[in-house]
Amino acid sequence: MFRGGPKWLVKRALVMILSVGMLAATACGDAREVEEGSNIEAFTIRVGAWFIDDREFMKQFQANTEQAYKKLYPHATIQWEITLGNAYFGKLETQLASNSAPDVIFHQQVVSMIEAGYLSDLSSEPWAFRFIPQIQQFLTYNSDKDEFKIYDGKVYAASMGVGIRxxxxxxxxxxxxxxxxxxxxxxxxxxxxxxxxxxxxxxxxxxxxxxxxxxxxxxxxxxxxxxxxxxxxxxxxxxxxxxxxxxxxxxxxxxxxxxxxxxxxxxxxxxxxxxxxxxxxxxxxxxxxxxxxxxxxxxxxxxxxxxxxxxxxxxxxxxxxxxxxEFVSDQYVSVNAASKLQEESKALIGAMLSDDAYLPFARENGLLPAIEGLRPSFGNPVMEEVFRYAEQAETNQRWTSFxxxxxxxxxxxxxxxxxxxxxxxxxxxxxxxxxxxxxxxxxxxxxx
CATH class of the missing domain: 3.40.190.10 (Periplasmic binding protein-like II)
Structure with missing residues (x-):
C-alpha cells in the first residue's frame, strides 16, 4: 500500500511502487501506421542519454528501437548522442538553455523540467496514462502554484522502468x-x-x-x-x-x-x-x-x-x-519542447515503449516495468525473488522528501x-x- 504526504511534498518525492501487475504483456508502443505515400521524407532525429553504453543489451535496445521506428518512418535516421555519466546533465542543461538539445531527451528531473517549459505535453499519447499507479502519480503533473496550473493533469515523460534496492x-x-x-x-x-x-x-x-x-x-x-x-x-x-x-x-x-x-x-x-x-x-x-x-x-x-x-x-x-x-525510477524520456520534430519525437518514444524494445531493456537492466500489465521473462532467477517481495511489500513516500x-x-x-x-x-x-x-x-x- 502506498502512502503519500501533502501535495507540496509529493512532487518532490522519488517514485516508489508496491507491486507490478501480473497481466500478460500487451503492446504499449505507438499506434500510428504508415499509410501509402506518407512518411517517405528522410530526416535525422536526435536522442540524448547518459546510460546507453557499449553493453550488448544496450546495443540491442538501440537496434530494437530503430527497428520499431522504421515501421513508422522508414527513411528516418536516429542519431544517438551519448555522454556517459554526470557530464551529460550539465551538457543537457546548456543545450536546453540554448535551444540546441536533442529532439528526444532522457533525464531525471521531471518536475523542474516541466516548470522550466522544456518538455512537450505527451498526454494524448496512447501510453501516457498506462503506468503503474505511483509512477502515474508522479508523471501526472500537479502544482499548488498558480503559475504552473497550465501543466496540471498532464503527462510530460515516460518511465523506462523501476528498480529495487x-x-x-x-x-x-x-x-x-x-x-x-x-x-x-x-x-x-x-x-x-x-x-x-x-x-x-x-x-x-x-x-x-x-x-x-x-x-x-x-x-x-x-x-x-x-x-x-x-x-x-x-x-x-x-x-x-x-x-x-x-x-x-x-x-x-x-x-x-x-x-x-x-x-x-x-x-x-x-x-x-x-x-x-x-x-x-x-x-x-x-x-x-x-x-x-x-x-x-x-x-x-x-x-x-x-x-x-x-x-x-x-x-x-x-x-x-x-x-x-522502495522502488525508484530514474530514467525518464521526454520530447524537447523546442524540437521541430514533435510528432516524430512522440512516435520515437512510442517505439522505445514497444514490447520488443522495452521489455528486454527492463529485464537486462534488472528493472521491473513501469507500465501496467507488463512482466518480462527474467533471465536470472533472483529477479523472481525480487518480484515476490515486491508483491508483498509496504511502500511509503521516501522520508527524505520531508x-x-x-x-x-x-x-x-x-x-x-x-x-x-x-x-x-x-x-x-x-x-x-x-x-x-x-x-x-x-x-x-x-x-x-
Whole structure:
C-alpha cells in the first residue's frame, strides 16, 4: 500500500511502487501506421542519454528501437548522442538553455523540467496514462502554484522502468553453511557473526562512492522509520517524529555495530563500489547492498563456471521484520519542447515503449516495468525473488522528501563519521533536527 504526504511534498518525492501487475504483456508502443505515400521524407532525429553504453543489451535496445521506428518512418535516421555519466546533465542543461538539445531527451528531473517549459505535453499519447499507479502519480503533473496550473493533469515523460534496492547475497555459500536469508535486523547480525566466524567478510561496502552510502542509509531508515510509524515522513513535518529520535538513532547504531564488529570491510570509505563488487564476486564477501543493476553487473564480472554462484536477494528490514520496499525510477524520456520534430519525437518514444524494445531493456537492466500489465521473462532467477517481495511489500513516500537538504547532509556526515571509527552519540543528531525545524518554519510562512 502506498502512502503519500501533502501535495507540496509529493512532487518532490522519488517514485516508489508496491507491486507490478501480473497481466500478460500487451503492446504499449505507438499506434500510428504508415499509410501509402506518407512518411517517405528522410530526416535525422536526435536522442540524448547518459546510460546507453557499449553493453550488448544496450546495443540491442538501440537496434530494437530503430527497428520499431522504421515501421513508422522508414527513411528516418536516429542519431544517438551519448555522454556517459554526470557530464551529460550539465551538457543537457546548456543545450536546453540554448535551444540546441536533442529532439528526444532522457533525464531525471521531471518536475523542474516541466516548470522550466522544456518538455512537450505527451498526454494524448496512447501510453501516457498506462503506468503503474505511483509512477502515474508522479508523471501526472500537479502544482499548488498558480503559475504552473497550465501543466496540471498532464503527462510530460515516460518511465523506462523501476528498480529495487536491498541486500544481494551468495545463495550458494549460504546453502553450504546452512544459512537462510534473514527476516529482520537481528537475524542479519546473527548471520554476519556466523559468516565472520567461518572466515568470510559478511558485507562488502564501497562507500568512496558517496551515493552507495546514501543508498544504504536511506533504505535502512525507510524501513526503520515506517516500521515504527506508518506516517513517519508526515510525522517529521508535524513534530511527532524527529531526526534526533529513536528511529534515526537506531539506524546509526546499526551502522556502528557493522563497523565495530567488522561485519563490513574497514576500508569501506576508501574503495568504490566496483571494488566492493570484486570482494563479492570473488566470494570473499557473502553479501552486498546495491541497486537493481547488481545481477547484470555480477554476471558480466564472472568469466568462468568455476567462479559462478547463485544469487539471492532479501530486503532491508527493521528489528521486527518490517520492510518498506522502495522502488525508484530514474530514467525518464521526454520530447524537447523546442524540437521541430514533435510528432516524430512522440512516435520515437512510442517505439522505445514497444514490447520488443522495452521489455528486454527492463529485464537486462534488472528493472521491473513501469507500465501496467507488463512482466518480462527474467533471465536470472533472483529477479523472481525480487518480484515476490515486491508483491508483498509496504511502500511509503521516501522520508527524505520531508526534510531539508541540509538535514540530509548532516545525517550522512554522521553515518560517514561512524564508518571512520568516530563513536556515535545521539546528541550529534540535534543539528539535523534544527535544520529541519528551520525549513518547516520557512514553509509555514510561505503558505500563510
Amino acid at each position: 536491498g541486500y544481494w547475497y551468495n545463495k550458494t555459500l549460504f546453502e553450504q553453511l546452512g544459512l537462510k536469508a534473514p527476516k529482520n535486523m537481528q537475524e542479519l547480525l546473527e548471520i554476519c557473526a556466523r559468516l565472520k566466524k567461518d572466515g568470510y567478510l559478511p558485507l562488502a561496502a564501497g562507500h568512496k562512492d558517496r551515493w552507495s552510502l546514501v543508498m544504504h542509509f536511506e533504505t535502512l531508515l525507510q524501513s526503520v522509520g515506517y516500521g515504527a510509524d506508518l506516517s513517519y515522513g508526515v510525522g517529521l513535518t508535524e513534530g511527532r517524529n524527529r531526526l534526533d529520535g529513536d528511529e534515526v538513532a537506531s539506524t546509526m547504531q546499526f551502522f556502528e555495530t557493522l563497523y565495530e564488529r567488522e561485519y563490513l570491510n574497514r576500508n569501506a570509505l576508501s574503495i568504490d563500489w566496483m571494488q566492493s563488487l570484486e570482494l563479492f564476486t570473488s566470494q570473499q564477501a557473502a553479501m552486498i547492498m546495491q541497486g537493481p543493476w547488481l545481477p547484470g553487473t555480477v554476471e558480466s564480472k564472472i568469466s568462468s563456471d568455476a567462479e559462478r554462484f547463485e544469487l539471492g536477494f532479501f530486503p532491508i528490514s527493521d528489528e521486527n521484520g518490517y520492510y518498506d520496499l 526534510i531539508s537538504t541540509e538535514s540530509h547532509n548532516l545525517l550522512l556526515e554522521e553515518a560517514q563519521n561512524i564508518l571512520m571509527g568516530v563513536p556515535f552519540e545521539r546528541v550529534n543528531l540535534v543539528p539535523a533536527q534544527k535544520k529541519l525545524e528551520e525549513k518547516l518554519a520557512v514553509l509555514k510562512q510561505l503558505k500563510q
